[in-house]
Amino acid sequence: MATVVYAVGDDVSTDLIYPGRYMATVLPTETPQYAFADDAAFNGRLKAGQVPAGGVIVGGKNFGCGSSREQAASCLKGHALVIVARGFSRIFVQNAVNLGLTVVTCPTIEAAPGDELEISEREVMNRTSGRRFPVTPLPPARQTIMEAGGLIAFTKERLAKT
Amino acid sequence: MGMTVAERILARASGRTRVAAGDVVEPQVDLAMSHENAALVINQFLEIYQGLPREPRVWDPSRVAIVFDHRVPAESAKTATNQKRVREFVARHAIHRFHDIRGDRGGICHQVLPESGYVRPGDVVVGTDSHTTSHGALGAFAFGIGATEMASVWALGAVLNVEVPPTILIDVTGRFRPMVGPKDLILSLIGQLTAEGANFRALEFHGETIRAMPTSGRLVLCNMSVEAGATAGIVPADRETLRYLRDEAGVLEPLTPVLPDDDATYDQVLTVDVSDLAPQVACPHTVDHVKPVTEVAGQRVDQVVIGSCTNGRLDDLAVAAGILQNRKVAPHTRMLVFPASTRVYRKAVELGYVTTLMDAGAVVMNSGCGPCLGVHEGALGDGEVALSTTNRNFKGRMGNPRSEVYLCSPAVAAASAVTGVITDPRNGGR
Numbered sequence: 297m298a299t300v301v302y303a304v305g306d307d308v309s310t311d312l313i314y315p316g317r318y319m320a321t322v323l324p325t326e327t328p329q330y331a332f333a334d335d336a337a338f339n340g341r342l343k344a345g346q347v348p349a350g351g352v353i354v355g356g357k358n359f360g361c362g363s364s365r366e367q368a369a370s371c372l373k374g375h376a377l378v379i380v381a382r383g384f385s386r387i388f389v390q391n392a393v394n395l396g397l398t399v400v401t402c403p404t405i406e407a408a409p410g411d412e413l414e415i416s417e418r419e420v421m422n423r424t425s426g427r428r429f430p431v432t433p434l435p436p437a438r439q440t441i442m443e444a445g446g447l448i449a450f451t452k453e454r455l456a457k458t
Numbered sequence: 459m460g461m462t463v464a465e466r467i468l469a470r471a472s473g474r475t476r477v478a479a480g481d482v483v484e485p486q487v488d489l490a491m492s493h494e495n496a497a498l499v500i501n502q503f504l505e506i507y508q509g510l511p512r513e514p515r516v517w518d519p520s521r522v523a524i525v526f527d528h529r530v531p532a533e534s535a536k537t538a539t540n541q542k543r544v545r546e547f548v549a550r551h552a553i554h555r556f557h558d559i560r561g562d563r564g565g566i567c568h569q570v571l572p573e574s575g576y577v578r579p580g581d582v583v584v585g586t587d588s589h590t591t592s593h594g595a596l597g598a599f600a601f602g603i604g605a606t607e608m609a610s611v612w613a614l615g616a617v618l619n620v621e622v623p624p625t626i627l628i629d630v631t632g633r634f635r636p637m638v639g640p641k642d643l644i645l646s647l648i649g650q651l652t653a654e655g656a657n658f659r660a661l662e663f664h665g666e667t668i669r670a671m672p673t674s675g676r677l678v679l680c681n682m683s684v685e686a687g688a689t690a691g692i693v694p695a696d697r698e699t700l701r702y703l704r705d706e707a708g709v710l711e712p713l714t715p716v717l718p719d720d721d722a723t724y725d726q727v728l729t730v731d732v733s734d735l736a737p738q739v740a741c742p743h744t745v746d747h748v749k750p751v752t753e754v755a756g757q758r759v760d761q762v763v764i765g766s767c768t769n770g771r772l773d774d775l776a777v778a779a780g781i782l783q784n785r786k787v788a789p790h791t792r793m794l795v796f797p798a799s800t801r802v803y804r805k806a807v808e809l810g811y812v813t814t815l816m817d818a819g820a821v822v823m824n825s826g827c828g829p830c831l832g833v834h835e836g837a838l839g840d841g842e843v844a845l846s847t848t849n850r851n852f853k854g855r856m857g858n859p860r861s862e863v864y865l866c867s868p869a870v871a872a873a874s875a876v877t878g879v880i881t882d883p884r885n886g887g888r
Contacts, residue, residue, distance in 0.1 A: 309852035316831040322498035358654035391604035437619035
């Protein structure tokens with residue numbers, strides 16, 4: 297069971313997830329402090345350790361649109377968050393897979409902060425509302441990278457073979 | 459069944475005779491571009507080699523380009539140190555397509571790459587920047603990737619597990635009215651498609667309007683294709699592409715355009731007639747929130763920005779200088795101009811545009827990404843409104859979530875700078 301810790305609407309851009317002014321910070325160990333930096337309340341809870349690992353951000357359509365900055369994925373991965381959204385932008389979902397951030401595409405998801413979700417490969421069950429929402433699986437090409445433990449591990453395997 | 463341009467390029471680069479939308483391929487990369495975020499790419503690249511019994515080696519340094527543009531000159535010690543690390547890496551790995559902070563060959567990556575002749579028709583280009591789609595203007599398949607993906611490219615020379623995107627054909631006819639152009643077309647298209655309407659798809663631009671459009675305009679269309687979610691925007695190469703590469707980029711060897719097959723399969727076909735197109739404005743806080751300028755005319759503007767990888771080219775500065783000749787920027791409005799490259803800047807000096815803009819009251823800044831992404835300079839105050847020829851207006855984009863950004867063409871921006879309110883340039887900006 298996972299708790300919804302934050303809910304956002306459609307077209308949440310990487311400028312909101314990780315504002316451009318922090319882009320000089322690149323290390324995955326340092327990026328988490330700036331996650332959703334322009335939302336002082338949520339960023340404050342993250343930094344204070346009040347958001348449990350495995351907490352879910354629920355998003356609308358086109359989550360992660362805009363800049364390709366990988367910090368937008370690494371900052372969320374650093375807090376061990378899970379993103380369940382109605383849809384993701386291509387570059388964001390690829391960055392997430394490459395870094396091992398869990399993203400779940402759930403085109404009809406309805407959930408509010410505090411709701412308890414049960415997430416499986418095929419559906420998201422909102423225990424609080426009692427409603428079920430189907431999941432669109434990751435394309436096999438991305439699944440392979442996810443299963444390898446991310447793109448660095450996957451590339452290591454490939455290099456070892458050459 | 460025939461192939462689209464994206465399919466033909468990806469088939470060639472993957473060593474296959476044919477591919478179709480949805481296939482998973484591993485295309486060889488012709489050009490791999492990064493900017494300051496090469497600092498992160500280097501970290502990830504070195505991590506790939508951790509524990510492997512071999513030295514880190516870039517697969518082909520001649521196919522790597524690094525252009526400093528996001529924070530030039532450095533705004534902080536942190537950025538300067540990142541840039542220093544990149545310089546050291548570039549020297550160690552003999553990467554010659556390196557564009558440092560210089561007045562003779564610097565600028566924004568999406569202008570420096572085309573004008574340096576690094577991009578050819580039919581190439582696979584990847585860049586750690588979402589606006590890498592720009593290079594589709596030269597008939598390449600060009601797309602943005604993250605830093606870790608680039609590290610993998612540096613190691614292997616190929617992009618792993620790429621899905622061949624379905625293609626949306628955009629057929630454009632008609633002639634633009636005066637003061638209307640490529641930026642208005644792409645804003646209007648993004649409004650129609652929505653910000654996610656082309657997600658995981660490629661856009662292929664055709665039609666008499668595209669054929670008559672110079673490369674500078676095609677760069678605008680492909681640059682902003684990503685704002686509809688597109689993986690890539692492509693203008694199939696033609697005589698204009700070859701002219702641009704020969705005359706403006708110094709590419710002398712023979713080039714072969716990649717064209718779609720007559721029976722290529724398209725996901726959608728969109729037909730657009732620009733004959734009656736009005737100047738367009740994207741309103742806060744999404745790029746697909748597009749309205750004709752007439753609907754937002756009169757909106758007060760605190761800062762006008764002309765520049766960026768979208769609209770900081772010579773013809774953009776020419777339009778701005780034409781409108782601002784012998785006129786003044788409104789007293790309550792600031793106007794910032796940042797040419798897309800130092801080569802553009804220099805020509806704008808020679809042609810007198812810079813003098814005209816300065817006389818009008820504009821601040822002409824050094825070439826780089828500047829105010830576009832709010833990391834460096836030109837940030838907005840609380841409650842302020844910017845009107846900008848850049849490509850994004852997301853909340854917080856120009857450094858302040860309590861400000862608003864409207865996007866438009868150079869003509870709308872310049873006309874509005876004079877009045878201090880959003881102004882239809884067809885009225886002469888008065």
